[in-house]
Amino acid sequence: MTRAREHFDGADFPIDSFDVDFREQLAALVRRRRDVRRFRPDPVPEAILEEALRLAHLAPSVGFSQPWRFLLVEDEAKRAAAMASFRRANAAALEQTAPEDRALYARLKLEGLREAPVQMAVFCDEETHTGRGLGARTMPETRAYSTVCAIHTLWLALRAHGVGLGWVSILEPEEIARICAVPEGWRFVAWLCIGWPQEARAETPELERLGWERRLPLEKLCRRI
């Protein structure tokens, strides 16, 4: 594919767009996002966290339902219970991993639960009346998709400040809902570890650098029909 810059570089397109420098910065932000699993203990300024959450809250959502619910988990007992849930879920995942992959799997660091100064459990309110069900009747899962859109916005907004985010999904969803004491209709979506990364972020995902998986060619995933 040709680079967008060569084709869309200015005044020929009198539409509401951003300039070339911004687009290059946006591309760099997306390329250098990374899932972070090793954190420094230094606190993340509240102002950064609040700004990122306010941007996440601008994410698209089905029927404008805004179903995301962010819980900042500060209680040490709750954090320890999440860590215990990870240990159980990860031990089960290791057992279910193909025998030839087990040694590599066991070496992967798949969470930053011990060290991340900010931890956030994100839920989707499946019973929200906001948006009055518009768009979600045939595909109720679109509420969870909306929540994921908000998480991705949060990820990029934090990354823009240099703050790292690591998504932990190797957890027991029902146990996490219990730990967080959420209402019945809330579905667990993500546990997010947030903080300053220990190391500079590479352009390549850690799972690729460690030989677990490679990025597929886009051409294999995108075609005209």
Ligand SMILES: Cc1cc2nc3c(=O)[nH]c(=O)nc-3n(C[C@H](O)[C@H](O)[C@H](O)COP(=O)(O)O)c2cc1C
């Ligand atoms: C839905 C979702 C769940 C994920 N769960 C985990 C997880 O439990 N542990 C982990 O280390 N990384 C997790 N990740 C991060 C992925 O491993 C990571 O995004 C992928 O390897 C690509 O790397 P990158 O984010 O640095 O580009 C998750 C990412 C997503 C989107």
